[in-house]
Amino acid sequence: xxxxxxxxxxxxxxxxxxxxxxxxxxxxxxxxxxxxxxxxxxxxxxxxxxxxxxxxxxxxxxxxxxxxxxxxxxxxxxxxxxxxxxxxxxxxxxxxxxxxxxxxxxxxxxxxxxxxxxxxxxxxxxxxxxxxxxxxxxxxxxxxxxxxxxxxxxxxxxxxxxxxxxxxxxxxxxxxxxxxxxxxxxxxxxxxxxxxxxxxxxxxxxxxxxxxxxxxxxxxxxxxxxxxxxxxxxxxxxxxxxxxxxxxxxxxxxxxxxxxxxxxxxxxxxxxxxxxxxxxxxxxxxxxxxxxxxxxxxxxxxxxxxxxxxxxxxxxxxxxxxxxxxxxxxxxxxxxxxxxxxxxxxxxxxxxxxxxxxxxxxxxxxxxxxxxxxxxxxxxxxxxxxxxxxxxxxxxxxxxxxxxxxxxxxxxxxxxxxxxxx
Ligand code: ADP
Ligand code: ASP
Ligand code: MG
Numbered sequence: 569x570x571x572x573x574x575x576x577x578x579x580x581x582x583x584x585x586x587x588x589x590x591x592x593x594x595x596x597x598x599x600x601x602x603x604x605x606x607x608x609x610x611x612x613x614x615x616x617x618x619x620x621x622x623x624x625x626x627x628x629x630x631x632x633x634x635x636x637x638x639x640x641x642x643x644x645x646x647x648x649x650x651x652x653x654x655x656x657x658x659x660x661x662x663x664x665x666x667x668x669x670x671x672x673x674x675x676x677x678x679x680x681x682x683x684x685x686x687x688x689x690x691x692x693x694x695x696x697x698x699x700x701x702x703x704x705x706x707x708x709x710x711x712x713x714x715x716x717x718x719x720x721x722x723x724x725x726x727x728x729x730x731x732x733x734x735x736x737x738x739x740x741x742x743x744x745x746x747x748x749x750x751x752x753x754x755x756x757x758x759x760x761x762x763x764x765x766x767x768x769x770x771x772x773x774x775x776x777x778x779x780x781x782x783x784x785x786x787x788x789x790x791x792x793x794x795x796x797x798x799x800x801x802x803x804x805x806x807x808x809x810x811x812x813x814x815x816x817x818x819x820x821x822x823x824x825x826x827x828x829x830x831x832x833x834x835x836x837x838x839x840x841x842x843x844x845x846x847x848x849x850x851x852x853x854x855x856x857x858x859x860x861x862x863x864x865x866x867x868x869x870x871x872x873x874x875x876x877x878x879x880x881x882x883x884x885x886x887x888x889x890x891x892x893x894x895x896x897x898x899x900x901x902x903x904x905x906x907x908x909x910x911x912x913x914x915x916x917x918x919x920x921x922x923x924x925x926x927x928x929x930x931x932x933x934x935x936x937x938x939x940x941x942x943x944x945x946x947x948x949x950x951x952x953x954x955x956x957x958x959x960x961x962x963x964x965x966x967x968x969x970x971x972x973x974x975x976x977x978x979x980x981x982x983x984x985x986x987x988x989x990x
Contacts, residue, residue, distance in 0.1 A: 569601045569602060569603065570602055570603070570738075570739035570740070571602070571603040571604075571605070571697065571736055571737070571738045571739055572597060572602045572603070572604055572605075572738060572739060572740055572741075572742065573604075573605045573606075573607065573729055573730075573732055573733040573736070573738045573740070573741045573742070574593075574594060574597070574604065574605075574606045574607070574729075574742050574744060575606075575607045575608070575609075575707065575725060575726060575728075575729030575741065575742070575743045575744060576590050576606065576607075576608045576609065576653075576744045576803055577609045577612075577725065577743075577744065577745045577746065577803075578609045578610060578611060578612035578613070578614070578615070579612045579745070579746040579803075580609075580744050580745060580746065580803035580804075581608050581609055581610070581611050581612070581649045581652075581653070582611055582612040582613075583611070584652070584656075586803075587611075587649070587652050587653055587656050588656050588659075589803070589807050590606075590608070590653060590656070590744075590803065590807075591653060591656035591657045591659070591660050591662070592660060592807040592808070593744075593803070593807040594606055594657060594662070594702060595657065595660040595661070595662045596807065596808065596811060597811065598662050598702060600811050603697045604702045604703075605693065605697070605702070605703045605704075605705060605732055605733075605736065605738070606653060606702060606703070606704045606705070607704075607705050607706070607707045607725060607728050607729040607732055608646065608649045608650055608653050608704065608706070608707055608725070609645075609646065609649065609707050609708065609725040610642075610645025610646050610648070610649050610707075610708070611645070611648070611649050614645040614648070614649075615642055615645050615708075615722070618641050618642050618644065618645055619638065619641070619642060621641075622637070622638055622641055630869070630898070632678075632680060635679075635680025635681050636680050636716055638680065638681055638719075639680045639681060639683075639709070639716070639717050639718050639719045640717050642681075642708070642709075642719050643668070643669070643706070643708070643709040643717045643719055645708075646668075646706035646707050646708050646709055646725070647668050647706055649706075650666040650667070650668070650704045650705070650706045651666050651704075653666065653704050654666035654702075654704045657702055657704070662702055663699075663700055663701040663702065664701055664702040664703075664704060665696055665701050665702075665703060665704070666703075666704035666705070666706070667692070667693075667703065667704070667705050667706070668706050668709065668717075669705070669706055669709040669710040669711055669717070669718075669728075670709075670710070670711035670715070670717060671692070672688060672689060672692060672693065672705055673688070673689050673710070673711055674688050674705070674709070674710035674711065674728065674731070674732075675687040675688070675689070675710060675711060675712070675713065676710035676711065676712055676718045676720070677712060677718075678712040678713075678714070678716065678718065679718070680716075680718055680719070681719055681721065682719075682720070682721040683710060683712070683718035683719060683720055683721075684720075684786070685710055685720065685727065685728075685731045685790075687735075688731055688732060688734075688735035690735050690736055693705070693732075693736065694736070705728065705732055706728070707724065707725025707726075707728040707729060708720055708724040708725045708728060709724075709728070710728075720784075720786070721784065721786070722784075723781055723783075723784035724784055724786070725784075726743060726783050726784040726786075726787035727784050727786040727787040727790060729741055729743065729787065730787040730788075730790040730791050730794075730796050730798060731787075731790050733794075733796045733798075734790055734791075734793075734794035734796050738796070739797065740796075740797045740798075740799065740815075741791070741796050741797065741798050741799070742799050742801060742815075742818075743783065743787075743798065743799065743800045743801070744801055744802065744803035745782065745800060745801075745802065745803065746802070746803070746804065747782065747800075747802065748763060748801060748802035748804075748805075748817065748818055749763040749764065749765075749800050749801060749802070749817075749818040749819035750763070750764050750767050750772065750775070750780075750782055750783075750800050750818075750819040750821075750836075751763050751764065751782075751836075752764065752835070752836050752837065752980065752985040752986075753780075753836060753837040753838070753839075753976055753980055753985070754780065754782075754839070754976075757839070757972075757973055757976050757977070758837075758976055758977050758980050758986075760980065760981075760986040761980065761985070761986075762985060762986060762987075763818075763819060764819050764835065764836070765819065765820070766819065766820045766821075766822045767819055767820075767821055767822070767835065767836070768821075768822055768823075768835075768930055769788065769791065769792050769821055769822065769823050770930055770961060771835050771836065771928055771929065771930055771961065772788050772821050773785065773788045773789065773792065774838070774926070774928045774959075774961055774962045775836050775838045775928050776788045778838035778839075778840060778924065778926040778928065778962065778964060779838045779839050779840030779841075779842070779924065779926070780836070780838045782800060783800065788821070791821060792823075795823060797820075797821075798820075798821040799815075799818050799819065799820050799821070800818050800819045800821075801814070801817050801818025801819070802817070802818065805817070832929060832931060832983070832984070832985070833929050833931035833932060833935045833938055833983070834927045834928065834929040834931065834932065834938065834983040834985065835928060835929040835930070835931070835985075836927075836928050836929070836985070837925065837926065837927055837928070837976055837979050837980055837983075837985065838925075838926045838928060839923055839924065839925045839926070839972055839975075839976055840923060840924045840926075841923045841969060841972065842892055842893050842894075843873060843874075843890040843891065843892060843893060843922060843923070843924055843966070844890060844891060844892075844893045844895075844896040844918060844919065844920040844922065845888060845889075845890050845918065845919045845920075845922045845954065845955070845966060846888065846889055846890070846891060846896070846899055846900065846903070846916065846917070846918050847886055847887070847888040847916070847917045847918070847919075848861055848886065848887045848888075848903060848907075848908070848911070848913050848915075848916055849886050849913065849914050849915045849916070849917060850884050850886070850913050850914030850915065851884065851885050851886065851887055851911055851912075851913040852883060852884060852911070852912050852913070853880035853883055853884060853885040857877075857885075857887065857911065858875075858877065858887070860907060860910065860911055861887055861889075861903070861907055861911070862875070862889065864902060864903075864906065864907045865889075865891070865899060865902065865903075868898065868899075868902055870891055870892075870895045870898065870899055870902075871891065871892060871895075872889045872890070872891055873889070873890045873891070873924070873957075874889065874890045874924065874955045874956075874957040874964065874966055875887075875888070875889040875890075875957075876888050876889075876955050876956075888954075888955065890922070890924070890955070890966060893920055896918060896920050899918075900916055900918050903916045904916055921968065921969045921970070922954065922966050922967065922968060922969055923966070923967060923968075923969045923972045924964050924965070924966050924967075925964070925965055925967060925972060925975045925976060925979070926962050926963065926964035926965075927942055927962065927963050927979060927983065928961060928962045929961060929962075930961050932960070932961050932962070932963070933960055933961060938963065939956075939958060939963040941982065941983075942963055942965070942979060942982075943965075945978050945979055945982040946965065946967070946975060946978070946979075948978075949971070949974055949975065949978050951967050951968070951971045951974065951975055952967065952968065953965045953966070953967060954966045954967060954968075
């Protein structure tokens with residue numbers, strides 16, 4: 569008997585029929601003798617619907633008062649799906665109880681819409697488990713120390729599940745979703761993408777941070793920090809498949825480098841359409857300009873990703889960086905309003921129609937020429953690279969958004985990711 573955490577995403581919870589299916593699957597695990605905690609997402613489309621209503625009534629604002637109400641609102645999606653799942657479990661003859669984040673409690677900081685989990689109290693959950701109940705805990709939400717409901721950022725139910733698994737020292741955290749594992753790239757963009765049986769924690773961390781939304785990045789960080797055994801698998805298999813078969817399906821996130829790893833130089837390709845590029849042109853090239861520009865951006869709580877500063881010509885230089893698309897207008901206004909006059913720069917230009925495409929693989933540590941191969945493949949497709957950023961196990965390029973699918977497919981093929989692993 570083991571304590572297992574299951575997480576079901578929005579599509580997996582998308583209708584009463586699907587919720588019934590989840591309940592039958594969980595009941596199967598209970599009957600196999602496991603203690604079960606289940607973390608559901610809101611039914612698919614619900615979070616978007618709720619946030620859409622908010623937008624209709626009030627334009628988005630950076631204020632804490634606005635963020636607080638968004639979280640009050642968005643958290644209802646998971647509250648509803650959790651209660652529905654507990655009811656469906658009861659209908660299957662399984663004792664079940666659902667809790668919202670504030671009831672558990674899942675304590676977070678107060679950064680509304682992107683709160684971080686600080687602590688999870690396990691007392692109530694443990695008492696229910698010991699009494700033989702399945703405990704359903706809302707994904708995506710928590711409560712701050714002043715009692716305000718918070719949410720963890722889009723896709724945050726993954727993080728709730730892994731954090732709950734860490735707090736309860738669960739034997740495993742299974743992330744059930746609408747694909748049957750982690751693929752070499754998003755199978756919706758490249759139909760030849762291949763499922764990975766295992767992926768290293770470090771690669772998963774990079775892929776998640778570079779845009780593969782199959783796992784929210786913070787969930788991977790949690791799994792790494794607390795060594796939570798983590799598997800991504802499909803909720804679309806028949807609920808009554810053999811439990812051993814189910815438990816070994818999908819993709820396992822591994823913490824040891826050489827344990828059965830598929831040793832490809834490049835393991836996966838990630839892409840991100842959520843960024844925008846900003847260029848400050850004609851900046852007098854002197855010490856402190858990066859600080860003047862990026863310091864002001866950071867002070868406004870805007871995260872910067874890829875950065876380049878061009879060679880200076882006649883004492884002038886250009887400085888470009890990317891931010892999340894949601895922060896695009898805010899950043900342009902900030903630069904035009906305050907920073908540009910102080911810098912004596914000539915203009916600010918922006919381009920929201922860009923994307924970032926990245927190749928990821930721990931094999932890149934020990935192989936040279938991987939990045940240059942990436943650049944060659946893109947040049948052969950006539951794709952212009954606007955920015956480059958590298959780390960030990962990834963290379964990212966910023967390109968025109970319209971070439972994203974072409975770039976992903978060309979790179980997928982060039983790095984043999986469509987071939988079966990040995
Ligand atoms: P859930 O609602 O279950 O949390 P998400 O939509 O958040 O599901 O994540 C699953 C989706 O992630 C898949 O449908 C797929 O399109 C996308 N995805 C992106 N990159 C990958 C990848 N490398 N492997 C698998 N799926 C990926
Ligand atoms: N319901 C939330 C979202 O749509 C959290 C999640 O699904 O993980 O982002
Ligand atoms: Mg998700």
